[in-house]
Amino acid sequence: MSKLASSVRSIPQMRPGAFFESHKSETAAAIQRVIESGWYILGEEVQSFEREFCTHFHFAHAAGVANGTDAIAIALRSLGVGSGDRVATVSHTATATVAAIEMVGARPVFVEIDPKSYTISPASLARTLEAFDSIKAVIAVHLFGHPADIPAIAEIAQPLGVHVIEDCAQAHGAMLHGQFVGSMSNISAFSFYPTKNLGALGDGGMVVTSDNALVKRVRMLREYGWDRRYVSEFAGVNSRLDELQAAILRIRLPRLDAGNGRRAEIAAQYDQGLAETGLTLPEVMEGATHVYHQYVVRHPNRNRLREQLQRRGVGTNIHYPVPVHRQPAFASRCEMDPGGLKVTESYANEILSLPMYPELSQDEVDAVICAVRESL
Numbered sequence: 001m002s003k004l005a006s007s008v009r010s011i012p013q014m015r016p017g018a019f020f021e022s023h024k025s026e027t028a029a030a031i032q033r034v035i036e037s038g039w040y041i042l043g044e045e046v047q048s049f050e051r052e053f054c055t056h057f058h059f060a061h062a063a064g065v066a067n068g069t070d071a072i073a074i075a076l077r078s079l080g081v082g083s084g085d086r087v088a089t090v091s092h093t094a095t096a097t098v099a100a101i102e103m104v105g106a107r108p109v110f111v112e113i114d115p116k117s118y119t120i121s122p123a124s125l126a127r128t129l130e131a132f133d134s135i136k137a138v139i140a141v142h143l144f145g146h147p148a149d150i151p152a153i154a155e156i157a158q159p160l161g162v163h164v165i166e167d168c169a170q171a172h173g174a175m176l177h178g179q180f181v182g183s184m185s186n187i188s189a190f191s192f193y194p195t196k197n198l199g200a201l202g203d204g205g206m207v208v209t210s211d212n213a214l215v216k217r218v219r220m221l222r223e224y225g226w227d228r229r230y231v232s233e234f235a236g237v238n239s240r241l242d243e244l245q246a247a248i249l250r251i252r253l254p255r256l257d258a259g260n261g262r263r264a265e266i267a268a269q270y271d272q273g274l275a276e277t278g279l280t281l282p283e284v285m286e287g288a289t290h291v292y293h294q295y296v297v298r299h300p301n302r303n304r305l306r307e308q309l310q311r312r313g314v315g316t317n318i319h320y321p322v323p324v325h326r327q328p329a330f331a332s333r334c335e336m337d338p339g340g341l342k343v344t345e346s347y348a349n350e351i352l353s354l355p356m357y358p359e360l361s362q363d364e365v366d367a368v369i370c371a372v373r374e375s376l
Helices: 024-037 044-057 068-078 095-103 122-131 150-160 212-221 243-273 302-311 342-348 362-375
Strands: 061-065 086-090 107-111 135-141 163-167 187-191 205-209 226-228 295-298 351-354
Touching: 024 044, 024 243, 044 061, 044 205, 044 243, 061 068, 061 212, 068 095, 068 163, 068 187, 068 205, 068 212, 086 095, 086 122, 095 107, 095 135, 107 122, 122 135, 122 150, 135 150, 150 163, 205 212, 243 295, 243 362, 302 351, 302 362
Parallel strands: 086 107, 086 135, 135 163, 163 187
Antiparallel strands: 061 205, 187 205, 295 351
């Protein structure tokens, strides 16, 4: 082990508590404010955060919900997607994307990913929409902080009457051709899980839309289908962003851009320090702003590399080790692109996420680079 690597303590792949360690007094004050208000569900903190979220990203409407999975499911339901419908999405994603499809009674149809961006392949989507009837929506996942090619996806889907939903759980602040993710389609979903670029101290989610009628339906769906209290106009659910999480997210939102900027700085140093090592490094599509929720590399001997890094005190993760269509819950009943999912399946054996969070020190970044180079 090098002198540099040995001089730095163990480096985790993610450290969601790092932000709150450096903002203890503000976090405590926000929690105390909520406690003293006596209002803990869908109050002023949630309303203020919804407004501030819209202002920050230039969204028209936002509705806080309990988590990111619910955000996708409620977005689907607001569009009328339900039992008997199919929803196209990628298999290279967190299982939550597919769980949301099944929550509304729809069936997932898996689409191949683009080999450079790791997001949904427009060519694969076109094949899939031609092969399957009753596909009512497509969920485009902005994966690892890189935006999916929404304009190309919409050009394929919209003439067929297929709704486009953006899953923005890993891409708070990412942009494509000057537009924030979440603003390029009619409805989008966000997660505030603690490890996200904009993370809470628990679960939380948001649905955003530019449609007045859709946001009204979303707000009714998140609370039992109520338009007036205790009277359900249709069957809804209990999925509400709570006041504590909203208050905490209000602290983090103004600091998101700085955090994303630091992530980009770390990624640039990784790019330079890991060039010519044999690793396949992340690529950024022209016109895209990557916010590096994860810094994901590929190597044919991924597992050996991971073991070597662990010995050197560098934490890593695999996002995601088993494609959704290969998981026991889905393998026997999945439908997919007639061309198959060869890229998805190949990448699952090679991908590795290196440490990535804004609070990484310069010594830690240098130590990660040094450890990777030594391991290879």
